Amino acid sequence: MTEKRLSRRRAIGIAGAGVAGVGIAGVTGAALRGAFDPPLSAGASPSDAVDFHGEHQAGITTEVPDRLHFVAFDVVTKDRARLVELLQDWTAAAARMTAGQDAGVIGAVNGSPEAPPDDTGEALSLPPSGLTLTVGFGPSLFRDADGRDRFGLAERRPAALADLPRFPGEALRPEISGGDLCVQACANDPQVAVHAIRNLARIGMGVVSVRWSQLGFGRTSSTSRDQATPRNLFGFKDGTANLKIEDTALLREQLWVQPGDGPEWMTGGAYLVTRKIRMIIETWDRTSLGEQEELVGRAKGSGAPLGQHDEFDPINLKATGPDDRPRITETAHVRLAHPDQNNGARLLRRGYNYVDGSDGLGRLDAGLFFIAYQRDPRRQFVPIQTQLARHDGLNEYLRHVSSGLFACPPGVREPGDFWGRALFD
16 A cells, blocks of 8 residues: 655655554654655745755754744663664654654554554644754763763763853753753744654653753844844844854854864764843843943944944944943953953854743743854853853843753764764764
8 A cells, every 4th residue: 555645734745655554663764764855945935944954954054043942851761772763763753844744654644543643733734934953962961960871972972062160140950951862943933843842752752751841932143144133032132243154164163063173973063052041121121221231232222332333343342432431341241252352262143032921929031042052162152151150240130040061963964864873883
């Protein structure tokens, strides 16, 4: 019997695989083959598909869409083979979903009425919406909190995946920090992003469990010069000086892991730091405009550095005002984060605003879910955040409550490849 491989957005033809009475192994094999159907090319429309395969994982330099669902998983199996099989199954499902198909080869509505469908169905009829899925491996996958090398990976842990130090003033909650694995789902439709994470969690049942997750809206950075600079919940333009996909030389220098940086399985990948930063917005909203601009170091309206006129004018850290005081103060955020103050270190940020309801005291539980990719956190995120944590005037209005660190391997490039294959070879 043949089955129509139904796309939830478009018919893509007839598959020759027999599906009547297919067991788990058969579905897994078919799903992996489906992962390497010719991908749809990225287009200009927000509803189009983004190529899944490539030298680097999508969702890093890819233009930032408007919605996020980020999840961290704990691995609950002790079986290395089951973990590898999960990564193969996830890769197949991710390739299908980013191309606008159901998570499984049978789909949400085309299977046996007596069996659970292999797609949850809430994205039926929706377009791909620019969905990207990006995976990362946390330090605890290599050696857990009890020092156990559960999967024989301890010797393959990159030196750059060193645990982050404790920064002054942070109030991290362990239950929403860390994780063995992470998946970042970005899309222009929140339902598409949530559908992707939901199906990966469903596929992983018995192998992984959700540790924590975060929904985000309203990107707070741009990764292309074609994108306008967005605003964060403080009302300021955010990410003006972010690394951009057009900065080819800077991306090699600052973002992508290069040969010789560490273990070969990470070459072409990047390291991810996440921070959930609660903004004390009620206090901020009672702060004068002049003080807000002084704390940030930019004009709130135009986004221009203080002392300049245009958003993209270079920051002049030596500029002074009529009173001979620095236009950008010693504790201004843009001064402390500037590459000149951090041995040239830069980050590629693609964070999101979040609102998680209220805190029970009449205040919004809202802020920034910070996401930053880089070549080596020890030389980039750590020194920058150390400066900010010690001296940033904005600290009065910020609380760091969650933290994550992950090694994101290079992209999936050929049939038989899967997320993290080189790590497990």
